[in-house]
Amino acid sequence: MKLLFIGARLFDDVAFYTKKMGINTVLTESNPQAQNIGLSDSYHLVPRGMEHPKEIAIKEDVDGVVPLIGIDEPLKDVALLKEELETNYGLPVVASPLNAAAISGDKIKTKEFLTKNNIKTPEHTLISSGEKVDLKGFPLVLKQAQGQGGKNIKIALSKEDVQYYLEEHDSALVERFLDGIEISVEILRWKNQTVPLVPVYKGKTTLDCIHPLKKMKKAPLNIDDTEIGTDAHNYNQSIRKIALNIADLLGTEGTADLDLIFDKINKKTYILEINTRPSGTRYLTAASSDINPLHELVDMATGSWNSNNVIKRMKEYFALEVPVGNYPSDKNNYQFREFQGENSWIIHGPENHQRITIRGKKEENCLKTAAQLNLNLEKFRN
Template structure:
């Protein structure tokens, strides 16, 4: 079996898995300095865009293509490549189709999708001259991720200063509560929602979840985790997503779920998902490509561990490499992320034991509470 992987940045998440499965890995990347290039059996440096990966896919006569893209901008191009390779060459590409990507990337289209399908989402309005929303309000440009293109206006002055930069944008009601993400696997019309992840409280400062302490499971009064999973499954089915998607939610003080965004790409919470469920979304993408993915098998393999993730900056250990990226026991931990932005994800039988592991590793988690 030979698979083309597009993008080296996330390849270390699956390098060991492909090797253990005797899969020949072909990797394309536009950055010649990527340290993950050496992890693949064969690697190619190509220009930005999808022409290079397409050329290599056909040249190498691969059996499938798996884009490993963690940012939004290239996703439309990937969806167009998917259409081309699947329709004209019969080559499966494990990624969401074009219509799903366009709906997810455009925040206004996402809002319209939620409303059309009666999925609860915060009230919003299109920004127009002279509009006066109820404050605080979240200003969102049509595209952007990781906090880019978003501004929280707390006062009339905030609104006045920022409004000119948000032409053709939306103003969304600020919901005070808990940020949540859930990853959903979908392939060949079969869907498996995984686990809701607690990413911490919403903040007026718009602190990115990567800079917060995150936990699984989502233990909140009046919150039904299975209901969240059910709605996430409904969203993936209606969207027609493929591969893996990540859905962002805010739970208000009454435990009501407000659905915010959809990301048709691997999630930043994938290690928490893997630690808590024993299902690695990245590994599942490989299984989809090989034709061995079975949703019933995934459902039977789902475990219910607790997990804790803490930003640690830099942690002096040899364990931050692809050889140590598996959760292989009941109480274990994984270091991941680039230099200066490392995180530790801890699996444990209960959340208190996860905190105890952090203490034994001399990791200060209390500053995030």
């Protein structure tokens, strides 16, 4: 079995698994300085775009293609590659098709999709610098149609803030700011089989736009019963049902990440966006459920993936993820990217942006491990 992987940045998350499964790996990468290119059995340095990966997939006679791309911009091109290789060569490409990629990659199209399907999403409107803007109900969230990682997002506290934003950007998508809790859930979907994984707690919403990667996160989500009006298990199951419904409506394939907010004021859950790419919460997902989303992509490409098998393998652990910047450890490499047992931890991420994800049988086990690692959790509590 031979697979082509597109993109080296995330390859260290699958390298140990592919070696264990005896899979021959071919990697394409456009950056000659990229880490992880030496972890594959062979690699090709290619220009940006999907034309060369397509040619290599055909020339190398691979059995499947797994794009390991964590940014939105190339996803439409990946979808076109998928369409051509699957239609003309019968070669599976584990990524979402064009319609799903186009909608998820554009926040305005995402809003239209959610509204059309009667799915709760924060109140929103479009504004432009050439029109009279009369907004009320501050604070408001200002966004661009494209962008990720908090880029070009601003919390406007006044009309002046909106005017300053429109001086820099000609237009904006405006949402009502919700005082609540940020939630994420990853979704696996392949050949019309869908498995929503564990809901993740990403922290409370803040007016200073702190990105979730800079917050302490937990899984599974555990909101106080008095806040949600039901027990945490039932609430999490309701989120998983929402995720399953949206993935099926959108027709995602491979892995996707759904972002939600629980509004503490009106006790309702709103959908923000869905991203058809690997999630930043994938380590928490793996720690808490024992299902590694990127490993599942490999199984999809080899033809061995089955949703019922995934459901049977899912476990229930508590998981905690802490940003550590730079942490002295020799374990930040592909050989240590699998959790060992019910109380274990891994370190991951590039220099200055490292994180430690801890698995425990219960929350107190995670806290004990955090103390042993000398992690200061108090500065993350909000």
